[in-house]
Amino acid sequence: MGYGKDDELAINTIRLLAVDATFKANSGHPGAPMGMAPVAHVLFNKFMSFNPKNPEWVNRDRFILSNGHGCMLQYALLHLFGFKVSLDDLKAFRTIDSITPGHPETQDTPGIEVTTGPLGQGFANAVGLAIAQAHTAAVFNKPGFELINNHTFAFFGDGCAMEGIASEAASTAGHLQLGNLIMIYDDNHISIDGDTKCAFTEDVLQRFEAYGWHTQWVKEGDTDLEGIEEAIRMAKEVTNKPSVIKLTTTIGFGSLLQGTGGVHGNALKADDCKQVKKKFGFDPEDSFVVPQKVYDMYHKHAAEGAAKEQEWNKLFEKYGQEHKAEHDDLLRRLSGKLPEGWEKKLPTYKPGDKDQASRKLSEAVLEALHGVIPDLIGGSADLTGSNNTRWKDATDFQPPVLGIGEWAGRYIRYGVREHSMAGIMNGISAYGTLIPFGGTFLNFVSYAAGSVRLSSLSHCRVIYVATHDSIGLGEDGPTHQPIETLAHFRALPNMMVWRPADGNECSAAYYVALTSKSSPSILALTRQNLPQLENSTLQNAIKGGYVSVENEKADITLVSTGSEVCICIEAVKYLKDNHNLTARVVSIPCWEVFDTQTKEYRLKCLPDGIPSLSVEVMSTMGWERYSNEQFGLNRFGASGAYKDVYKKFEFTPEGISKRAVATVDFYKGTKVRSPINRAFQQLI
Amino acid sequence: MGYGKDDELAINTIRLLAVDATFKANSGHPGAPMGMAPVAHVLFNKFMSFNPKNPEWVNRDRFILSNGHGCMLQYALLHLFGFKVSLDDLKAFRTIDSITPGHPETQDTPGIEVTTGPLGQGFANAVGLAIAQAHTAAVFNKPGFELINNHTFAFFGDGCAMEGIASEAASTAGHLQLGNLIMIYDDNHISIDGDTKCAFTEDVLQRFEAYGWHTQWVKEGDTDLEGIEEAIRMAKEVTNKPSVIKLTTTIGFGSLLQGTGGVHGNALKADDCKQVKKKFGFDPEDSFVVPQKVYDMYHKHAAEGAAKEQEWNKLFEKYGQEHKAEHDDLLRRLSGKLPEGWEKKLPTYKPGDKDQASRKLSEAVLEALHGVIPDLIGGSADLTGSNNTRWKDATDFQPPVLGIGEWAGRYIRYGVREHSMAGIMNGISAYGTLIPFGGTFLNFVSYAAGSVRLSSLSHCRVIYVATHDSIGLGEDGPTHQPIETLAHFRALPNMMVWRPADGNECSAAYYVALTSKSSPSILALTRQNLPQLENSTLQNAIKGGYVSVENEKADITLVSTGSEVCICIEAVKYLKDNHNLTARVVSIPCWEVFDTQTKEYRLKCLPDGIPSLSVEVMSTMGWERYSNEQFGLNRFGASGAYKDVYKKFEFTPEGISKRAVATVDFYKGTKVRSPINRAFQQLI
Ligand SMILES: [Ca+2]
C-alpha cells in the first residue's frame, strides 16, 4: 500500500501512450486504456509475476484483456515492463505488418496470451486458462513442489458482460469453483451506443453471485489505488470461488469527453490531447513520452519477476531429481511434442471389420490414446452419450468438494454451452500443457462460430468432435441437420475439417489433428454405421485424400467424403451393371490437408480427361474445386429414419448413378480439365 | 381453481400420447412432455386464448416451447384442442413428410409459432414476440379499443437456461420490462449428461432477479395444479416486469425411469409403457387413446377461444369505423404486403453522384423508407453509429418509465448481444405485424449463426444490416475482418446474401429483401466509400446480377461484388492500356437472386467462350459457380489503413490484371464453357 506521485506518473504515462498511439493512427480506442490505467498499474506492478524476457514461463500469471479494443493499454504495459515491444512498435499501432494490430493477437506480439477483441472471447479464454492451471497444478504439484500456482487475471467491459459467451463461461467458472481466477469488470457505464442504461440495466454483481462467484465493488476506480489493491488481495484470499471486482471508472479519464461515448472508439482531437497532457503535467507538445522513473519502477518489478522465474527453474530442476517422469512429461508438453511412439496406439481396421458409426470410431481413438497422451483433456456440451467423447474410466474435472470428480480429472462437463466450450478450449490450449477436445453436434458448432474462428486465427490446437454430421442423423430433423456447416468451416483459414469415411480415416484425422501444433480441427462424425473400406489406410488418409477405388479407363471419378464414400463404392457396381460405365472413387476426408499435397499427387487422384462428380449430403459449395459436377443438398433436410431421408434426397447408388450418367453425357467429346489445374496460385 | 379427476385424466392423456408417439417412432423425448403435462394443461386450458380453427388470429396468446425436443407435448396439445393435427399425424411422429417432425417447425404444423429445438432459440423468440406485442399494442390500441393485449408464454428447460442466447435475451427482456412475457422454467435437474449438478449449479432465479425479472418458484410441479395456476395468475398481475416461474418437476413422470436421464431422449421400453398406462388407469395394451371427456374439455376451451376471436372481430370492425387508417394498416401488415407505392421512395443514384460507403447508402434507404413502411422496426447490437441503422428522428423502443423512449418507438437497443438480437428478430417477425432489421459488423453475424440459420429455416423476413464487410474495414484487423462469412451464409439455404457495389444496388437489395415474404437477407455493407457506377440501376440490380461493363469480343469477364466492382472497372482500363486485353465486368450482388434468373439471362452475363475471373476480398469458396478462376483471400487479413490492406493483398487494378492475364493465358486455345452450364439440376 501507500501510493504516491510515482504511481500517478506511471498511470498517466500509460494513459498518454494510449492517447498518442490512437491519435497517430487516427483510429482505435483511447477510452478504456485511460479508464483502466489505474487498475492495470496496481495489478501488473503489485500482483503479477512474469518475466518479460521469457513470456513463455509456464507459471507466469496470465493476463487477458477481454475488452481487446483497449489493447493500447496492454501494448503500453508490455513496452513499459520490458517485453519486446518498442516505442516504435507503439508508434506503428494499427499499421500494416506492425506487431501492434488493432486488437491483440497472440501470434503477433510477445506477452499477448490470447487473441481478443471479439467481445466475450477473452472472458471464456480466461476461464480456460484457469481450468488448465487448476488441472496442471493437480497433475504436477507434489509435496514441497508447488510448481504451478499462477493466477489468471482478466479485464472485461460492459460489452463482454452482455455477450452470451461470457454468461456461459461465468456460469461454468462458478460451478467449477475456480479460485485462481480474478476478473475486473470495468463498470464505466459506456458502450458504443452511449450510456449503458439504454440496453444494460441488470445488476451484474448479483448475476455473478448467482453463478457462485465472490463479488466486490470498488466505487472509485479512477483514484482509489488502495481500494483496488485491497480488493485484489481479498480476491486472492478466496480460493474456492472465482472473483469478480466491479470497478467503477471514468472512460477516457482526463479527456474533455471523459465519461462519454465520444472517447470510446475515436482518437482524441488535437486540442484535447494537449489539454490532457497539460492536466497530467506532461509537455503538451511532446508525444510518446516515458519518464525514466516509470521505466525504472516497472523494470524493477520485471526484474523481480525474472528472479522468480530463476527460483522456479531451480525448484523445477530439483523436482526433476525427485519426480523425473513428471518433470520430463511437463517439459515435453511445453514443447508441443507428443510422447514417443504414441501413434502406434491408433486403432486400425481391415475391410470386413464390423461396421461402426464414426462417432464410435472416434471414441475408440480416445479410448486408445488417453493413456499414452496425458495432455488430452476433453468434454462435451451436454451430449456425452451422443458424442462418445468420454473414455470408460475417465474421471471428471470437478472441484473435489462436489464429490463427483477431481482437479486432475480429464473430462469436462461443459453443459449446454457450445460457445463458451470453444472459448474455454482456446484458453486451455493457450496455457501450454494440454490438448483440449470438445464434443457437440456438428450443427451446433455454429453456435460457437465466434470462438471457432479464433481457434483458427490464434493457431490453437483444439479438436472439435462434431457428431451427427448430416441428414444421416435422421429423426431430429432439419433443425439439427447441417447443410451449410462444412462449407462455413472449410472457408475458414487454418481450420482442418475432417469427414472420415471409416475407421482408418478417423484415426488419420486424429493423427493429423494431434500433430498439427498450430491448427485446430473439426471432426465431422456420423451417427449411423459405416463399413470399413478397401484402400483406406492410415498412410493414404493422412494425405487428406486418396484413390479409394481405382479403375483403368474410367468414365467418371466419384469424389466423396464420410458416409457417402461407401455409397459411391456401391454406385461403381450399379453403374457397371446398369449403364456399362466404369467409375473410380476418390475419398477426400480433409480438403485442407489434401491441398498441401503435391500437384502431381492431386492430379493422380483427380486426373485430366475424366469428368468428376462430387457426392456429399450437404451444401455443394466449394466442391467445384475438386470436381466438375456436384451432387449435394442445397436445401434443408427432413425428419425421418435416416435411410428414408437418404432415399428422399436420392443419396443412393441409383441416385448417384443417375447424376454420374448425366455428367458423363455432358462432358462427352470435350477435353475435360481436372479442377486441380488452375491459372494461378492463391495468396496464402 | 378446483382441480379434479378430469384434469388428471387430461394430463395423463397428454403424457401417454407422448409415450406412444415416441415409442412408435422409437425416437424422441418423452421425458419433458411427461414432466410438463400438468403446467401445459393449466396454461392452455385456464389461461390461453386461441382459436384452433384460425391459428393466425393476431391477438391470440402465443406459446413457445423453447425446449423443442419435448415437441410431442405441443403436438398432443394441438391435437387435443382441435388444431389441424390428427391422431394419425401423431402416429407419424418423426417420419418423412409428416407434419410432426422431430422438432417443432412453424412451416410444417398449424399452431406452431416458431421453429425450436436448437436450445435457447425459443427463449429469444418469445422475447421478440413480446416486444412485437408491446409495440403493436402501442401503435394500434386506442381508447376503448384494446385490440392487442395477448400474452407470450414460453416453456424452457435447463438446456435453454444454460445457453448464452437465453441469457442475452433475458437481460434484454428485463431491461425492457416486458410485462406480458411469462416463462416457465422446467427445473427437472436433468439434462443429457444426467444430473445438472455436474455442470449447472447456479441459482437461476437469482440470476433472473438480477436481470430485473419477477420470479416465483412452484415446488411441486408434478401435482400442485392450484399452485401453478396461482403463480401464472400472479405473473399476469405483474405488468412492469417479465415473469419467470421455476417449476420443479419430475422428468418422465410415471415412467420406471422417472427423474433420470434415461427418460430424456429415449422412448420408454415396452414394459415401461405398459406399467405407466396401468398406473394412470389406461388400458396397457392400447395406444394413442384419447378419452372423449378430454376432447370435450379441451374443445370447450377451444370454443371459448373461437368466441373470443368473434368478439375481437366485431371490435376490430368497429375500430375500422373510428380508426380507418389504422384498421387498414393493420390488415395490410397482416397480409405481409407493403404499402402501395412504397418503392417510389427508394433512393436512386446517377453515375457521378458522390461516393458513399454502402453503410451510409443503407442509412439513406432506411431514412427514405421508415415513413412509408411503418412495419420497419430496427436496431443494432450496440453499433448504431457504425452500422448507420438509426434514422434521424427515430424514437427508441423503451419502457416509457425510463424516459428515453416509448413502446411505440421503432429503434431497439439490443446491446452487445448479436445472437439474441437475431433470435429476437425471428420472434418479432413471427408476430406478423413487423419487419425487423438489425445491425452488427458482418464478422459478428457469425456470433448469431444459430439464430440466422433459423431465420432461413422458418422463412422469417428479417434483414441483417452487416457493415464493415471485409478487410476494407482496415485498422480493426483480422479479428474483425470477415473471410469465411459470406461463404457460410451463401451456403445456407433460403438466405439472400447481398453485397451491393453502390447506391442503386443497395436500394435493390432492400427492395428484394422487403418484398421477399419468406426469406431473410444479409446485407454486407462497406465502411469505405464507393463510387456510383454506370449500368447499376434498380432494374438491373434486382436481378441479382447484371453486366456492369460490356465489351464486344472480350478476352475475359471479371465477376465481382461490392467494393471490388469499381476496382474491376478500373482494371478494364489497366488491362487495355498495359496488356491490350479487352475485359468486361459483371456485378453479382446476390447469388441467390441471380440463380433464379433464366438460364438465357445468366448466360448473357456469363457467356460461353470467354474465360472469367471472380474478384472478391474474401474466401473464394463457391465462386467457381460463376467464374472459371477466382481471386480472393483464403487467409486472414491485416490491421492497417484500408488502402494499405487492399494493396498488401493486391486488390488493385494491377493485382486484378495480373490474374486476368494469367487466366486468359491459361484458357488460350481451349473451348471455355460458362460455369452456368451444368450437367444436371440440383435438388431444391
Ligand atoms: Ca463499457
Ligand SMILES: [Ca+2]
Ligand atoms: Ca432439464
